[in-house]
Amino acid sequence: MSPTCWNCGKPAPSRFCAECRALQPPASDYFAFFEIPRALAPDLKDLEKRFYALSRQLHPDLFSRKSAREQEYSLESTAILNDAYRVLKDPVARTLYVLKQEGFDVGEQSTKDVPPELLEEVFELNMALEELRMGDEDARPQLEAARARFRKMRDELDADLQRQFAGWDASQRAETLAAVRALLNRRKYITNLIDKASHVPDRV
Amino acid sequence: MFQIEFENQEKVVGIDLGTTNSLVAWMNLTKPEVIVGEDGDKLVPSVVSIASDGQIIVGNAARQELIDHPERSIYSVKRLMGRGVEDVQEELKLFPFRIAAGSESVIRVVLGEKTFTPPEVSALILRQLRKNAEEALGATVSKCVITVPAYFNDAQRQATRDAGRIAGLEVLRLVNEPTAAALAYGLDKRKEGIIAVYDLGGGTFDISILKLQDGIFEVLATNGDTHLGGDDIDNRLLRIALEDVKSEWGEDLSASGEAVQTLRRDVIRAKEALSFAPVVTIEFDWHGKAYRREITRELFESLITDIVDRTLGPCRDCMRDAGVTPEQIDEVVLVGGSTRIPMVRSAVEVLFRAKPHTELNPDEVVALGAAVQAGILSGTVENQLLLDVTPLSLGIEMYGGVVSKIIHRNSTIPASAGETFTTGVDGQTNVLIHVVQGERELAKDNRSLARFDLKGIDPMPAGYARVEVRFLIDANGILNVTARDARTGKEQSVDVKPSYGLTDEQVEAMIEASIDHAEDDYNAAQVAGARVDADAILAATDKAKRTDAWVELSDEERQKITDAMNRLQLAYHSDDHHLIQAQIDVLNEVTHALAENMMNTAVRGALKGTHV
Ligand SMILES: [Zn+2]
Numbered sequence: 007m008s009p010t011c012w013n014c015g016k017p018a019p020s021r022f023c024a025e026c027r028a029l030q031p032p033a034s035d036y037f038a039f040f041e042i043p044r045a046l047a048p049d050l051k052d053l054e055k056r057f058y059a060l061s062r063q064l065h066p067d068l069f070s071r072k073s074a075r076e077q078e079y080s081l082e083s084t085a086i087l088n089d090a091y092r093v094l095k096d097p098v099a100r101t102l103y104v105l106k107q108e109g110f111d112v113g114e115q116s117t118k119d120v121p122p123e124l125l126e127e128v129f130e131l132n133m134a135l136e137e138l139r140m141g142d143e144d145a146r147p148q149l150e151a152a153r154a155r156f157r158k159m160r161d162e163l164d165a166d167l168q169r170q171f172a173g174w175d176a177s178q179r180a181e182t183l184a185a186v187r188a189l190l191n192r193r194k195y196i197t198n199l200i201d202k203a204s205h206v207p208d209r210v
Numbered sequence: 211m212f213q214i215e216f217e218n219q220e221k222v223v224g225i226d227l228g229t230t231n232s233l234v235a236w237m238n239l240t241k242p243e244v245i246v247g248e249d250g251d252k253l254v255p256s257v258v259s260i261a262s263d264g265q266i267i268v269g270n271a272a273r274q275e276l277i278d279h280p281e282r283s284i285y286s287v288k289r290l291m292g293r294g295v296e297d298v299q300e301e302l303k304l305f306p307f308r309i310a311a312g313s314e315s316v317i318r319v320v321l322g323e324k325t326f327t328p329p330e331v332s333a334l335i336l337r338q339l340r341k342n343a344e345e346a347l348g349a350t351v352s353k354c355v356i357t358v359p360a361y362f363n364d365a366q367r368q369a370t371r372d373a374g375r376i377a378g379l380e381v382l383r384l385v386n387e388p389t390a391a392a393l394a395y396g397l398d399k400r401k402e403g404i405i406a407v408y409d410l411g412g413g414t415f416d417i418s419i420l421k422l423q424d425g426i427f428e429v430l431a432t433n434g435d436t437h438l439g440g441d442d443i444d445n446r447l448l449r450i451a452l453e454d455v456k457s458e459w460g461e462d463l464s465a466s467g468e469a470v471q472t473l474r475r476d477v478i479r480a481k482e483a484l485s486f487a488p489v490v491t492i493e494f495d496w497h498g499k500a501y502r503r504e505i506t507r508e509l510f511e512s513l514i515t516d517i518v519d520r521t522l523g524p525c526r527d528c529m530r531d532a533g534v535t536p537e538q539i540d541e542v543v544l545v546g547g548s549t550r551i552p553m554v555r556s557a558v559e560v561l562f563r564a565k566p567h568t569e570l571n572p573d574e575v576v577a578l579g580a581a582v583q584a585g586i587l588s589g590t591v592e593n594q595l596l597l598d599v600t601p602l603s604l605g606i607e608m609y610g611g612v613v614s615k616i617i618h619r620n621s622t623i624p625a626s627a628g629e630t631f632t633t634g635v636d637g638q639t640n641v642l643i644h645v646v647q648g649e650r651e652l653a654k655d656n657r658s659l660a661r662f663d664l665k666g667i668d669p670m671p672a673g674y675a676r677v678e679v680r681f682l683i684d685a686n687g688i689l690n691v692t693a694r695d696a697r698t699g700k701e702q703s704v705d706v707k708p709s710y711g712l713t714d715e716q717v718e719a720m721i722e723a724s725i726d727h728a729e730d731d732y733n734a735a736q737v738a739g740a741r742v743d744a745d746a747i748l749a750a751t752d753k754a755k756r757t758d759a760w761v762e763l764s765d766e767e768r769q770k771i772t773d774a775m776n777r778l779q780l781a782y783h784s785d786d787h788h789l790i791q792a793q794i795d796v797l798n799e800v801t802h803a804l805a806e807n808m809m810n811t812a813v814r815g816a817l818k819g820t821h822v
Contacts, residue, residue, distance in 0.1 A: 058423075058424070058426055061426065061595060061597060062426075062595060065595055065597075065685075066624065066684070067383075067583075067586050067587055067595060067596070067685070068595075070383075070587040070588070071588070081624055081684060082682075084624045084685075085624040085625055085626040085682055086626070088621065088622040088624060088625050089625060089626055089627075091622070092621060092622070092625075
């Protein structure tokens with residue numbers, strides 16, 4: 007947000023100028039936009055309330071009789087509002103966003119490198135899938151058991167993530183974020199395995 | 211002084227530009243209302259005909275022309291909006307569109323001696339609606355809201371907006387049809403909860419699921435099929451009738467536009483009657499021969515089962531995307547004439563496990579909702595807000611023809627995404643970007659939206675340039691692109707080449723070409739507006755003549771006012787709005803003293819504490 011109002015020149019630290027009520031250009035940080043502290047586990051009910059309240063203030067429908075410049079800011083602000091809400095209400099997207107804002111590299115994680123502790127599991131899953139494809143129905147229960155195991159792993163991981171989220175929200179320690187990133191990568195890998203085990207070839 | 215009372219507030223109208231019929235509506239104080247046309251009908255058939263003398267005929271009158279002069283007439287032009295020739299091959303098999311040669315990037319249809327683009331034909335329909343509105347409201351109408359199928363892509367939306375511009379209308383907003391219906395319905399009932407809108411129009415099918423809460427209408431998900439509608443049902447019946455006639459009369463009528471149009475009208479009549487009767491007869495008379503065919507509802511339903519079934523898939527997908535189960539859906543709203551078919555109603559009821567709402571006329575509900583949105587934009591409707599979504603994902607073609615999605619479908623709009631592009635070759639000064647819309651993985655399987663050429667990049671080694679491109683889908687569902695050099699912060703020029711559709715220059719030329727007609731329309735609106743003003747001042751003066759203020763005037767003053775009133779009444783029936791306005795000014799001038807007297811009487815009355 008610029009230090010002075012584009013319209014009247016008075017200091018304008020907030021969304022609308024206190025002097026002339028003109029809409030100011032939006033903040034680009036999603037948390038700053040919602041006026042909430044950066045957090046891995048924000049209050050989602052509060053986020054939703056803010057989303058509706060801000061929509062009622064910023065939506066282009068409310069600016070159709072305003073100046074072209076305010077219309078432009080309304081469009082930009084509402085786009086950021088919607089983008090931010092979409093990201094912040096989704097746990098994975100939100101975590102990736104916080105990591106990025108905190109300077110962590112969150113580039114595409116390769117899913118080819120199997121985490122060592124999962125090697126055995128992945129090997130067995132591929133075998134079972136291959137057998138099913140060949141028409142060996144005996145492999146089906148094995149596969150279902152594998153899928154259940156992966157689901158349980160993901161649930162445990164999610165619980166672990168929740169604990170780390172609370173930890174970072176309380177103390178903002180960089181090593182917590184490093185742990186979060188590692189958990190997230192592992193979660194992505196396990197989610198891929200669940201998908202793989204769910205797309206089982208049909209009975210022939 | 212009387213003039214203060216009749217200051218004209220600018221009217222924004224809502225338009226349902228439909229495949230089969232079009233309507234225009236406005237906010238009459240707090241209630242949306244469909245405007246009745248000069249022929250007494252609210253529905254304006256989306257049919258355009260051009261007489262040999264060049265006269266343009268739209269609506270009911272053009273429907274007859276469609277039968278008498280099919281080569282000079284066109285209907286269902288909405289099916290062609292924003293499409294390329296290869297997109298409409300299926301349509302061409304079933305609809306008698308005459309596509310002009312050389313319609314590579316933009317389709318042109320032949321009407322008599324001339325050719326027109328689909329937005330130009332739609333503009334003729336819009337012009338008629340505008341005229342109807344101006345005559346009914348007695349005011350110039352230059353701004354509107356137009357509805358589009360929720361599943362319309364970017365090119366189809368742009369084509370609709372172009373049609374508005376060509377018709378001389380500023381399109382303040384494009385609103386999705388099912389969302390508009392929800393708005394009309396929700397405003398009426400002040401409902402809260404989850405509602406599904408099932409919209410089976412003439413040429414398109416849309417399903418939307420919305421959450422209504424405290425006046426906010428939030429679309430959770432939308433789905434649909436732009437190649438599915440009531441016309442498909444008509445075509446089934448038409449095909450059967452044509453085959454019957456062929457075997458009974460030994461005559462193939464399918465090549466005769468005139469015969470096909472007449473038969474189409476007759477099967478539609480039978481289809482509509484079947485919604486209320488268990489058995490009907492198709493009655494077709496042609497050059498002294500008669501064809502009669504009994505159709506039972508049972509047979510009809512077996513004919514259309516697969517069409518009805520095709521709507522259910524998108525409904526299930528939509529519920530999944532919205533994250534709701536059928537049990538969570540509180541209400542179902544039906545839109546479009548085809549939802550009158552009992553089989554459609556029961557299919558919807560079974561799927562959503564809720565009895566569909568039918569209290570609003572399914573032909574009018576979209577136009578009513580458009581009027582509500584027009585009211586929201588002009589400030590007459592308060593505390594209601596529509597949050598809609600984009601129906602299709604937006605992506606960029608990457609190396610190898612794979613699509614990288616940057617804005618996912620069902621994202622609330624406006625929505626944006628940023629991407630950074632670089633150069634692949636040393637000294638490269640431009641980057642080509644191909645934007646597509648759709649859900650498929652390969653660019654070639656999606657809808658090509660546009661190709662952008664980022665120009666003016668400073669020559670440097672490959673991979674060094676950084677151009678940040680921002681893709682923004684606005685509240686109309688239309689894509690806007692801006693680019694800037696990340697190093698210098700300099701705005702980069704973006705050359706947009708729409709894959710299908712008109713360039714700005716082409717639209718400008720079409721606006722230019724249509725000015726002649728616009729002049730006539732404009733004059734008619736001015737006359738209507740001036741007459742409304744005249745009515746008001748004449749009524750106010752009449753009223754003043756019955757007060758003490760009139761008695762206090764001199765004989766000469768009273769004579770002047772009476773003369774001015776007479777002259778205004780004479781001018782009233784002329785077609786010259788300048789003349790009417792001039793006489794209004796004269797009357798306004800000579801009633802100054804009268805107005806002043808009335809003020810004074812009012813003040814004296816107030817001082818005495820009594821009412822005058
Ligand atoms: Zn200010």
